[in-house]
Every structure is written in structure tokens, then in C-alpha cells.
Amino acid sequence: MPAGPRKRATLATVAEAAGVSLPTVSKVLNGRADVAADTRAQVEAALRDLAYVPQNGRRTITPSPLVDIVFDDLVSPYALEVLRGVTDATAEFGIDVVVGRMPAAESAGPLTAENHWAQRLKSNDRSGLIVVTSELSLRQVESFENAGLPLVVIDPLNLPRAEVTSVGATxxxxxxxxxxxxxxxxxxxxxxxxxxxxxxxxxxxxxxxxxxxxxxxxxxxxxxxxxxxxxxxxxxxxxxxxxxxxxxxxxxxxxxxxxxxxxxxxxxxxxxxxxxxxxxxxxxxxxxxxxxxxxxxxxxxPLQDMGRVAVRTLLKLITGDTLDSHHVELATQLVVRESTGPAPDEGAR
Structure with missing residues (x-):
């Protein structure tokens, strides 16, 4: 019996075959120079083996994912540590990132008909959102889902629903x-x-x-x-x-x-x-x-690692990969310096 028509290869199947991320495949297709020679060769081989053809039959520019990272307090040392991890990971995966503060009206309460944060992000071609140490309402989370915007929360102040994907510490x-x-x-x-x-x-x-x-x-x-x-x-x-x-x-x-x-x-x-x-x-x-x-x-x-894990997790959500867990907790560690010492003798103070 003759074989049926071969299923059209997608960027995701090419990335899986080459053992690289989706943004890396995009970079190779777009002729970007910031891809290692060995990696480029792997991707090009996968493109040939899978007979990848863009849907319109000719090579097109495939934009890198564009994500937002939002903080309650953008200038705190905590935020800067997390941001460093995020920017390291987005550079590695070829993702563009927009950094901002939690919109004042959004942080004040639930989403209203006049304040469509999720729709605004979607209309600006965002692929997903990372929120750091902010409080989200259930309506806000649902609005991101309705807009098709994947969401990852770092060190959440609350989890309005168990299925909200989060990264934190122990x-x-x-x-x-x-x-x-x-x-x-x-x-x-x-x-x-x-x-x-x-x-x-x-x-x-x-x-x-x-x-x-x-x-x-x-x-x-x-x-x-x-x-x-x-x-x-x-x-x-x-x-x-x-x-x-x-x-x-x-x-x-x-x-x-x-x-x-x-x-x-x-x-x-x-x-x-x-x-x-x-x-x-x-x-x-x-x-x-x-x-x-x-x-x-x-x-x-491990604040920088939390930022890196959040980016990797968001990229999986963007590409439709299955998560091993919706909640990731990274290990904490005691660091002893000079601000702790033996208890003072009774009555010494």
C-alpha cells in the first residue's frame, strides 16, 4: 500500500530534531550571525532531512518571541538579581524582552472593562508574560488565558488558582x-x-x-x-x-x-x-x-536561577511543550556572615 503524504515539518519539529530551541531555528532561517557554527549545521541538516518549507513556499522572516517581565518594584536589589537571570536566559534563547513595572491600575484591583492589560500586551505582539512578586487576581489570570498569553509568576505573593505556573524557592x-x-x-x-x-x-x-x-x-x-x-x-x-x-x-x-x-x-x-x-x-x-x-x-x-528557570518555563508554554510541574521550587542555602552570634548572657542587655 503506498505511503500517505508526508506531514509538513514545522519549526517545532525541526527544533526537536536538531536538539535546539525554537528561537535558534528562527535565527538560522533568518540568517542571524549569533549562532555557533556547529549548531547552525545541526539545524540546517534537520531542515534538509525534514524537507522544511515555509507555509507560503518561500523563506520568510520569523520573529523571535517578545515577552514582558513586570515588577512591582523595578529598582530593588531583589528585582535586579532576578532581572539579570532573565536577561541571561533571553539572550541565550534569542528572546526579546520588555521590562516594566506593574500597571498601577492593575495592581490596585481586578481587571476592568476600561483597563485591558492582557489585550494591550497581545495587540503589541507579546508572546508571554513573567510577573515578579506581584499580586494577581483571578480575573487577571483568566484574561491572560483568554488572550492566549502564557504566564509565569516568580515568587508569587498569591496564587489565585493552583494551575498558575510559578517559580520560587524553598x-x-x-x-x-x-x-x-x-x-x-x-x-x-x-x-x-x-x-x-x-x-x-x-x-x-x-x-x-x-x-x-x-x-x-x-x-x-x-x-x-x-x-x-x-x-x-x-x-x-x-x-x-x-x-x-x-x-x-x-x-x-x-x-x-x-x-x-x-x-x-x-x-x-x-x-x-x-x-x-x-x-x-x-x-x-x-x-x-x-x-x-x-x-x-x-x-x-537563587534569584538569578529563578529568572533563568522562569524564561525556560515560559518558552515551553509558548511552544506548547508539556511542563513537568506547574510549580518549581529551587533550593535555599544558609550563608553565615557577621550579623549573627551567640545569644547574650541573661541580663547582659
């Missing part, structure tokens, strides 16, 4: 590790300076903190837990309130580097020495931690 494990480090140093009155109460990453760090206390047989004291925005001003306010307690903490686990720096300033204003009188540990390991006085002990998030 926040709960990081919370345990931070608190256990302070417990090993002899601290028992350990405070938690958290982020917004509804932020899932902050809640996970808080739960890790509580689990470590329970495992060590240390009673949880709700008076030692305070919440605010991830930033120096709120960290300063939280530090002031904690250190004004009749029985202040001897150590503070802050849910971000910027929050920790605010706590350090609150201690300085009270004449407390760090770490002799108060130990402080942060979460992120941005350049703030390394430049702090004293240098900050932290739970390191």
Missing part, C-alpha cells in the same frame, strides 16, 4: 534553616519580621520558623511576630516595635534582606550592637546583604 525549608541557626547559637527569644500577611512566600517562611521552634521545644510567642511590606521602612518600624517590648528578642529572622536592614537600623538607634546584643538574619542574599554593616547572615535564594 521558603518553608529556608524558614526552618534560619531559625535553627539562631537556636544553635543559644537564642530562645527569636522574633520574625515578616512580609505582607497574605503573601504566600512570607507565610511559608513563618511556618518554617514556627516548625523549628516547635522542634526545639521553644514556645511560640505571637508577640514576637510582626508583618509589613518587604522593605527598609517597614523593617525599621517592625524593629522599633520588637525592641520596645518589655522582653525584647535577642535575635530577629527577617523575611527579606531589605527588612533585615531596617531592623539593623532600629538596633543602631537604640545603641545595640550586632551581633553581641542582637543577632539578625535576612532572606534573599542580594547585594544589600553583602554591603550591610555588619555583613548580613542570610538564607540565600
Amino acid at each position: 521558603n518553608w525549608s529556608g524558614g526552618i534553616t534560619a531559625t535553627e541557626h539562631l537556636l544553635r547559637l543559644g537564642h530562645r527569644r527569636i522574633a520574625f519580621a515578616g512580609g505582607p500577611p497574605g503573601a504566600s512566600c512570607s507565610q511559608a517562611r513563618l511556618h518554617g520558623y514556627r516548625a523549628a521552634l516547635e522542634n526545639a521545644g521553644v514556645a511560640f510567642d505571637p508577640e514576637l511576630v510582626r508583618h509589613g511590606k518587604f522593605g527598609h521602612p517597614d523593617g525599621l518600624d517592625i524593629g522599633d516595635r520588637l525592641l520596645a517590648l518589655a522582653a525584647p528578642p535577642t535575635a530577629v529572622f527577617a523575611a527579606s534582606d531589605a527588612t533585615a536592614l531596617g531592623v539593623l537600623e532600629a538596633a543602631r538607634r537604640r545603641g545595640l550592637r550586632v551581633p553581641q546584643d542582637l543577632s539578625v538574619i535576612g532572606f534573599d542574599d542580594t547585594m544589600l546583604a553583602r554591603l550591610a554593616t555588619p555583613p548580613l547572615t542570610v538564607i540565600r535564594q
Whole structure:
């Protein structure tokens, strides 16, 4: 029986046969010079073997994917670390990226008929969207789906639906590790300076903190837990309130580097020495931690890797590949510097 007509090859099948990304195939077809010679030869061989022919029968320019990355706070050290990972990955995969801030009207509430963020992105030929540490409503997520815009969220403050694709860190494990480090140093009155109460990453760090206390047989004291925005001003306010307690903490686990720096300033204003009188540990390991006085002990998030993974995940969504998981968590790590030390003797403060 004669074989049926051969199925037309697509860019995706060429990319799979050559073992490269879709943007790399696009670069070869468009005659771009930024492709290694060996890689170019692989792609050209796959094009010949699969008898690839553009749908109109002649070579056309295939534009690279264009994606948006949106931050709540574009100039924070956290954002800059994530952005570096994103730009490294987009350069590797030949993706063009537009960087911006969360639209004010969008961050204030659900999408309205007058404010069609998703439609605006689609009309500007965006292929997908990465959102960093922002709060999204269910209506916003649904609007991206309706517009056919793949979405990946990095370190989400909330997940309005379980199927939203996200990249984060092991926040709960990081919370345990931070608190256990302070417990090993002899601290028992350990405070938690958290982020917004509804932020899932902050809640996970808080739960890790509580689990470590329970495992060590240390009673949880709700008076030692305070919440605010991830930033120096709120960290300063939280530090002031904690250190004004009749029985202040001897150590503070802050849910971000910027929050920790605010706590350090609150201690300085009270004449407390760090770490002799108060130990402080942060979460992120941005350049703030390394430049702090004293240098900050932290739970390191692999922020650049989170950016790279988000790009790779978004590219899979754009090309229709199946994801192994909708949620990826990268491992955190304790980095000990000079802001933590043994608990002060009873009555020494």
C-alpha cells in the first residue's frame, strides 16, 4: 500500500530534531550571525532531512518571541538579581524582552472593562508574560488565558488558582534553616519580621520558623511576630516595635534582606550592637546583604536561577511543550556572615 503524504515539518519539529530551541531555528532561517557554527549545521541538516518549507513556499522572516517581565518594584536589589537571570536566559534563547513595572491600575484591583492589560500586551505582539512578586487576581489570570498569553509568576505573593505556573524557592525549608541557626547559637527569644500577611512566600517562611521552634521545644510567642511590606521602612518600624517590648528578642529572622536592614537600623538607634546584643538574619542574599554593616547572615535564594528557570518555563508554554510541574521550587542555602552570634548572657542587655 503506498505511503500517505508526508506531514509538513514545522519549526517545532525541526527544533526537536536538531536538539535546539525554537528561537535558534528562527535565527538560522533568518540568517542571524549569533549562532555557533556547529549548531547552525545541526539545524540546517534537520531542515534538509525534514524537507522544511515555509507555509507560503518561500523563506520568510520569523520573529523571535517578545515577552514582558513586570515588577512591582523595578529598582530593588531583589528585582535586579532576578532581572539579570532573565536577561541571561533571553539572550541565550534569542528572546526579546520588555521590562516594566506593574500597571498601577492593575495592581490596585481586578481587571476592568476600561483597563485591558492582557489585550494591550497581545495587540503589541507579546508572546508571554513573567510577573515578579506581584499580586494577581483571578480575573487577571483568566484574561491572560483568554488572550492566549502564557504566564509565569516568580515568587508569587498569591496564587489565585493552583494551575498558575510559578517559580520560587524553598521558603518553608529556608524558614526552618534560619531559625535553627539562631537556636544553635543559644537564642530562645527569636522574633520574625515578616512580609505582607497574605503573601504566600512570607507565610511559608513563618511556618518554617514556627516548625523549628516547635522542634526545639521553644514556645511560640505571637508577640514576637510582626508583618509589613518587604522593605527598609517597614523593617525599621517592625524593629522599633520588637525592641520596645518589655522582653525584647535577642535575635530577629527577617523575611527579606531589605527588612533585615531596617531592623539593623532600629538596633543602631537604640545603641545595640550586632551581633553581641542582637543577632539578625535576612532572606534573599542580594547585594544589600553583602554591603550591610555588619555583613548580613542570610538564607540565600537563587534569584538569578529563578529568572533563568522562569524564561525556560515560559518558552515551553509558548511552544506548547508539556511542563513537568506547574510549580518549581529551587533550593535555599544558609550563608553565615557577621550579623549573627551567640545569644547574650541573661541580663547582659
